[in-house]
Amino acid sequence: MKRRDKIYESLLGLWTKADAQQVRDLKGSTTLEIAKLTGYSRSNCSSELNHLVTDRKVVKIQTYPVRYIPSSILIKTGEQIPGDFVVQKVSKKEKPNEIGIKHSDDPFSKLIGADQSLRKAIKQAKAAIMYPPHGLDMLLLGPTGSGKTFFANVSYQFAKYAKQIPANAPFIVFNCADYYNNAQLLLSQIFGHVKGSYTGADTSEAGIVEKADGGILLLDEVHRLPPEGQEMLFTFMDTGHFARLGESEKTRTANVLIIAATNENPHSNLLSTFLRRIPTVINIPALSEKGIREKVQIVNYLFRQEAARIQRDLDVNISVIESILFASNYGNIGQLKSQIKLICARAFLNNLNTDGDLLVNTSCLPEEIQAVSASRQTDDQQKQLTSIVPQHTIYSFDSNSRPDVLDDNIYIDIAKKVNELRAQRLPENKIQSIVMQGIRGHIRSFLKDPVESAKLENFISPSTLKLTLRLREIAEELLKEHFDHRFLYYIGMHIDTYLARGYRDEKLLMETEISRIKYEYAKEYAVALAFKNEIAQANNVYLPDIEVVYLTLLLSSLRQMSKEKARSVGILVVAHGNSTATSMVEVTRELLGESNIDALDMPLNCSPTEMAERIARHVESLNEGLGVLLLVDMGSLFHLEEQIEQKTSVPIKILPYVTTITVLDTVRKANYLNMNLSGLYHSIWNDFLETVTTAVRPESSALPKAILSICMTGTGTAERLKTIIVNIINLASSEPIQVKTISALELKSKIPTLSKKYDILATVGTKKPNLPVPHISLETLISGNGETLLRSIIGHQAVTNVQPKGPSTIVPAEICRDVLEKNLIYFNPYLMTRSLISWTEDLARILNLEFSNSTIVKCVVHTSFAFERSLRNETVKYPYTATPEVSRISKAVTRTLQPYEDDLKVKLTEDEIYYISEIVVDDQGQSLIQHA
Known part of the structure; x- marks a missing residue:
């Protein structure tokens, strides 16, 4: 008799005479008991028993220690298998689903989260796949690592299972990022090419569209697809016809269901004409x-x-x-x-x-x-x-x-x-x-370093990311220390920007300064020289000496950041919503490393007493003897400062606004500038107030107008910031206003020259130059009134009486869409953002007020959530007596929201209106609530 059979017979013998009560009481035999009975080792018994479980002869029971019982004994005694029995249940009734398919065989039913976070996504995917005659194209949205590719694969399995495509239908996966630096080669890979269509095309080749004929094509990182590729693709989606690259006379056809996937905002990276061809947009939730x-x-x-x-x-x-x-x-x-x-x-x-x-x-x-x-x-x-x-x-x-x-x-x-x-x-x-x-x-x-590459891959090319990972290995080996994710951001983005701008050898430092850096940072300079050799081998690019010096400075900065500090001010981010605060803190930790910071996500219906208790617990946990700074998103939290200090005896300060940029800047100053609680509080607060109170330049000039975009090197961040500034200029003025990027290192040397050549209206960026014009910090542009201030400067209007050509909503619209994409279940986040931003403009006009970016974001996000709650009949109660000001504002809110309620066919309750009105009152610095 084989060992497995002997073990099974021994187990069966132990339970042949057992009744139902004994089965319920003892729940099987342990591995050790079987080992003693058979004489085999415990590990051999464990292995064979698990094989018997797989063969459905034995049921395994998840207790401590684990127990086993023959399936036949359970059937004989008529016992229902309880929930703590695991693996292979003896019998199971299968229920048909909405299209007559058994759940047990449905590929989607096997997904973890099929009845939880993925429920809506699965319903959308099934509806798209089953739509006659050949299904609807889909766009999967979700952060890196959320499982978009896996979800697409299961969609393919479901399409075969539901007989929408043949069992042998192809499933082609194509990552657009692999070729995004070469648009011609990318299009060739998708649509194919004919011989001689470009240099190196020695033969004619079919593209992935042809190879996917009759099946499904997954276009991963579709945001990397260039505009011409999107145009060719949506023509194919409309007609089913396409042509290979270089093929002008012949037209080809294919029947392909397209699933596109991206971790980016599709409206920022994809043509609207392309998006209109994809009727099904599915959000894949993050972990x-x-x-x-x-x-x-x-x-x-x-x-x-x-x-x-x-x-x-x-x-x-x-x-x-x-x-x-x-x-x-x-x-x-x-x-x-x-x-x-x-x-x-x-x-x-x-x-x-x-x-x-x-x-x-x-x-x-x-x-x-x-x-x-x-x-x-x-x-x-x-x-x-x-x-x-x-x-x-x-x-x-x-x-x-x-x-x-x-x-x-x-x-x-x-x-x-x-x-x-x-x-x-x-x-x-x-x-x-x-x-x-x-x-x-x-x-x-x-x-392949998913943590680091997940964020960075949105900013630099895959080849540069690979190179940067290699450079980190070199640095760690030569300097004998570990570098965290910040290495990839500092070094990777610098190298990618340098390679992209055409290898210009621009010296922003004096020769004496260069010599000093080489001497003082000799170890870092030696590593930077090793980087130079590695870059030359990988990219066939000669790195000039000044770039080696820049890399030396970056390495020195990174090494300084890595030094541990004994104590720091605690930072607590408190925001309403399921994951708003947590998301901001997670981003901060990923970009700046571990810090003395924590997040607290507050339900909207949380009482003030419970709110104070929860905050107090976190404050005590964060305090290292230097106090705690709270960054909060609603003015009602601002009034808890004295109450929390009494509960904890911990000194605290509260700032009544919070954004991701604010959190990043706060952690940076707390960690790397070694600020105390009072200094940190006033520094963050003054950054916001400084721009709003700066006088606007009154006189005009015959010189061409310009705005300066400033960052460390004059490239990278400054160039990206330039794009935002240009968009604001285009909406605010028809005058020609240039945007000049400049390095913070060359402010002293270049400002006099630029002042003579241009009428500088303002400066925007990471460092304030010595100029008699308004300066708008990056934080203020994104989170405060920076956009409104910049538009008023461009139009030469007083800050208090701004009437720009278009709404000041370029920045808040992006923030709102990001938040709503992650949280809305029933409503389209893009339509809600567009509609409710228009509503905030109506409300501000009726109230004769000017809303800050943060107020617009709060109103749009909170009102979107209110509509979802109302749709689910889960509205919150307003537990206070409304002040006269809240009552006055609520009437305007009710009146202006009515057209949007009619469009959405959802009516907001009076309690929800009061909460929205509080946000507006809070923005104007007035009393929020009066307890009943």
Whole structure:
């Protein structure tokens, strides 16, 4: 008799005479019990029992320790399999779905989150695929790592399953970013080309459109598609006809369902004519937008993947799952996956010489997580987690399961490396250190740095990103220190800008200054020279000496940033909404690294007492002895300062406005300028007030008018800022006004020359020059009244009486769309933004007021949420007695909103109107509420 059969017969013998009550009480036999009965080792029993589970002969029960019972015993005793029985249920009734397809076979039903965060997306995708005769094209929106490509693949599987496409239909995936620097080659890849159509086209080739005929084509990072490519594509989407590149006489046809995907705002990067051809826009939620239950399901799936690779059961303590979910912030599932791989690799290394279940406890956590308390979760989150996760979770390996990358099995490499090192008679602690270093490198290369590239890939080319990752390796090796994500932003964007501008050798520093930098930063200069050689090999580009000096300065700045500080002012971001504050803090951490900062997302119906209690807990946690600065989004929070100080005895300051740019600037000043609480508060506040109170230049000049765009090098940020300024100029004035980019390093040398050549109306950017004209900081332009001020300067009007040609909504419109894209479920975020910005203009005109950018954003976002709540009959109650001013404003709000309510067929309640009115009153600096 085979070992597996003997083990099964032994287990069956233990339970043949059991009745239903015994089954309910004992719930099966443990691996150890079977091992003692059969004489086999515990690990062999565990392996064979899991094979029997796969064969449906045995049911595995998720208890601690894990237990097994024959399926036939459960059937004989008539027992329903309870929820804590796992893997292969004995019987299951299948329910038909809305198009007569069984859920158990529906590819979408197997997705984690199918009945939660992905419910709406799946319904949209099914409707688009089933639409007669051949389905509707789709656009998937979502941040990097949210699973857009995976969702498209499941859509393809569903289309085959529902017989909308043949079983052998092609599924072609094409990443537009791979060729975005070469539009001609990109179009050739999509539509094909004929021989001789461009240099190097030695033969005629079919494009991906032809190859996808009869199936589905996924265009990933579609925002990289140039305008001419979009035009050719929407012609094909309209007619089904296309031509290869260089082919003028012959017309070809293909039947292709197109799924486009992007992590960008489509209205900023895609032609409106192209977007109109895609009737179905599907938002794929980010990991941060998923609930705890769904995140636990994802964690469970990833641990099972690792169990399959190791071929051993994993016994994971709840504290590990708690730390994974709450002690770290993950931008996407790729980051979460890398952390779990690292944890399991350490557990495997710790238990290499043991049999049986692999114990995964807090000692397996990376040091950076062990050092962080998992106290970030709220009491409700803690209760929810403990209600769905047992103290010990057993993740069983299935011999028939297929992990994502079976051929990339890190555990085989670990065992092999340990044996090699032991053969060299190295001490165990040295072996552990060497192997863990290799594990980290392996996982980093496996994931291709998803954290860093996720943000940076939107700004620089893939080739430059690859080069920058290599440069970081060189810097870490030569300087013997670790560089975080900021290395990619500083070095990567600088190199990409340099390569893009045509390799100009512009010297912004004096020779004496260059010599001083080379001497004072000799180590960094040596590394920069190594960069020069690497760039020459990778791009065949000679880097001039001045660029080597710039890289030296950047390296020096990065090294200084890496130095730890003992204490800093705590920063707490408080904003209303499900993830508004969290999103801003996550972006800040990704760009500037870990800081003494935390986020608090406030429900709109949270009472003032509860609000003060929650804020107080966070303030006490953040205080390192220097106090806490609160950045809040509503004036009602501003009035809690005295109450919170009394509760905590911690000195605090509250700033009644917050944006991502404000948070970034606050952290930068707290960390790198070493400001105390009072200095930090006044610095951030004065940045805002300075621009508003600056006198506008009264006299005119015969010289050509200009506005200066300023950043460190005069390229990069300044060039991007120039685009925003040009758009504002085009709306505000018909006069020719030039925008000149200038480096902060050359202000002293070039300002006199520019002042003689141009009538400088204003300066915009990262540094204020010594000029008698208004300066608008980058923060003020984005979050404050900077856009209005700039338009008034251009039109030579007083700030208090601005009547520009168009609405001052270029910047807030972008912010509103970003927020609503992530949060709206039922309404289109683009239409809501456009409609409600028009409404704010109507409201401001009736009230004879001027709204700041922050007020426009608050009104649009809050009102959009109010419409969604009203649609779901989940409106909030206004718990106060409205002041006369709130009542007055509410009448104007009601009157101006009525046409939009009629269009949306949703009526807002009086309570919702009062909340909206508070925002307007708050903006004018008046009393918000009077408690009943």
